[in-house]
Amino acid sequence: MxxxxxxxxxxxxxxxxxxxxxxxxxxxxxxxxxxxxxxxxxxxxxxxxxxxxxxxxxxxxxxxxxxxxxxxxxxxxxxxxxxxxxxxxxxxxxxxxxxxxxxxxxxxxxxxxxxxxxxxxxxxxxxxxxxxxxxxxxxxxxxxxxxxxxxxxxxxxxxxxxxxxxxxxxxxxxxxxxxxxxxxxxxxxxxxxxxxxxxxxxxxxxxxxxxxxxxxxxxxxxxxxxGPSADDRLHLSTPDPEAAIAALAGAGLEPSRAGAEVVAPLRGRAVEDLVPVLVAAGVRVRGVRMAETSLEERFVALTGEGFDVES
Structure with missing residues (x-):
């Protein structure tokens, strides 16, 4: 043992x-x-x-x-x-x-x-x-x-x-x-x-x-x-959305507009590694956050079935 x-x-x-x-x-x-x-x-x-x-x-x-x-x-x-x-x-x-x-x-x-x-x-x-x-x-x-x-x-x-x-x-x-x-x-x-x-x-x-x-x-x-999970997402608030999309796409991500934010699946990348990429591209960063895959989402992905989440 x-x-x-x-x-x-x-x-x-x-x-x-x-x-x-x-x-x-x-x-x-x-x-x-x-x-x-x-x-x-x-x-x-x-x-x-x-x-x-x-x-x-x-x-x-x-x-x-x-x-x-x-x-x-x-x-x-x-x-x-x-x-x-x-x-x-x-x-x-x-x-x-x-x-x-x-x-x-x-x-x-x-x-x-x-x-x-x-x-x-x-x-x-x-x-x-x-x-x-x-x-x-x-x-x-x-x-x-x-x-x-x-x-x-x-x-x-x-x-x-x-x-x-x-x-x-x-x-x-x-x-x-x-x-x-x-x-x-x-x-x-x-x-x-x-x-x-x-x-x-x-x-x-x-x-x-x-x-x-x-x-x-x-x-x-x-x-x-x-996690970390390929489904974790970067949420970026910036007055330069087009420049941000171009910079993130150049870093190998697939960004898109989501209301007032630019959102991109992280695919295992660290947020702290992407902020310097944005700054180097001249993107003004007002705020950045990561939306993690919840434990419920992970288990549903693993099992193919839902779980009771209320006790």
């Missing part, structure tokens, strides 16, 4: 009934990061998570979690991993606290002497202390989602794997989960967040990977994924 990675896959793939759900996946999740796993619904995100956790056997390739091969070392690795996959499942007739106690008692490594304290701390951390004694069948979807995260936090974890953690949450609940995820990373955990909500990935994550039709199409820091 490469140094500093909490999750790494090499050629990971899964085939169902003759159909490739995930193909040749090479993920590299830095330790301590909040890593967004982004893609449209049906792009292979949940299948990948199930393979990482040993819930589904891969058809090809390999995966390592916390420097150990999966699923071969699952018994040693999974106690260090908290997970919420495909929504939480709880006994509706039991309270939130009773559900957590039931699940914790099934964990052979959990200390029963500290169970009550740990359950209280987990419920408090996800904002469910007031509903601890309430039956889960009366919980909203967002409350159930937060209870699932609380279950993942019953013991200290080195890696948290959260599949659509803000699903069903109202704006306040979404903000609380976002703050919680950042806090977990600040405490030293790696948080792997699967989502189809671009806004959540942008506000929560330090790194991201983009899936399309079962294949990885990009990964890196958010800044690396944003």
């Amino acid at each position: 490469s140094a500093g990675l909490a999750v790494e896959t090499d050629g990971l793939g899964k085939r169902f009934r003759g159909r490739d759900a995930v193909t040749d996946l090479a993920l590299a999740v830095p330790a301590g990061s909040v890593f967004g796993f982004l893609g449209p619904n049906g792009s292979g995100k949940t299948t990948t998570i199930r393979m990482l956790l040993g819930l589904v056997s891969p058809t090809s390739g390999s995966a390592r979690l916390l420097d150990a091969p999966m699923p071969d070392r699952a018994a040693a690795v999974l106690p260090r991993v908290g997970a919420l996959v495909e929504g939480p499942g709880f006994a509706g007739y039991l309270s939130g606290a009773a559900n957590l106690a039931r699940l914790d008692s099934a964990d052979p490594l959990a200390d029963p002497r500290t169970r009550r304290r740990r359950i209280g701390e987990a419920l408090d951390r996800v904002g469910l202390s007031a509903a601890a004694g309430k039956r889960v069948k009366a919980y909203s979807l967002g409350m159930k989602q937060r209870l699932g995260i609380a279950n993942a936090l019953l013991r200290p974890r080195d890696l948290l794997v959260l599949d659509e953690p803000t699903n069903g949450l109202d704006p306040q609940g979404t903000r609380e989960v976002r703050t919680l995820v950042r806090g977990l990373a600040d405490d030293g955990a790696t948080v792997f967040v699967s989502s189809h909500l671009l806004a959540e990935i942008e506000q929560m994550c330090t790194h991201a990977a983009v899936m399309r039709a079962g294949r990885l199409v990009a990964q890196g820091t958010l800044d690396e994924l944003r």
Whole structure:
């Protein structure tokens, strides 16, 4: 395993009934990061998570979690991993606290002497202390989602794997989960967040990977994924538009008039390198700015599909 990675896959793939759900996946999740796993619904995100956790056997390739091969070392690795996959499942007739106690008692490594304290701390951390004694069948979807995260936090974890953690949450609940995820990373955990909500990935994550039709199409820091891009544009305000167009065309760009501005696709060129070209050509520069390709535009270009951008 490469140094500093909490999750790494090499050629990971899964085939169902003759159909490739995930193909040749090479993920590299830095330790301590909040890593967004982004893609449209049906792009292979949940299948990948199930393979990482040993819930589904891969058809090809390999995966390592916390420097150990999966699923071969699952018994040693999974106690260090908290997970919420495909929504939480709880006994509706039991309270939130009773559900957590039931699940914790099934964990052979959990200390029963500290169970009550740990359950209280987990419920408090996800904002469910007031509903601890309430039956889960009366919980909203967002409350159930937060209870699932609380279950993942019953013991200290080195890696948290959260599949659509803000699903069903109202704006306040979404903000609380976002703050919680950042806090977990600040405490030293790696948080792997699967989502189809671009806004959540942008506000929560330090790194991201983009899936399309079962294949990885990009990964890196958010800044690396944003650019620079050939679609970034120079916007120039000048009293000499014709001279500016001639100078930019001479520099290999394709400028045009756009209202009171001259606009040109940068094609990877730096704005600071073009201003001296304009000045040397006698163009009077009143103002210059760069319009960057948004993360949403970049992901749509990568996947060929739109993303939900509202939470």
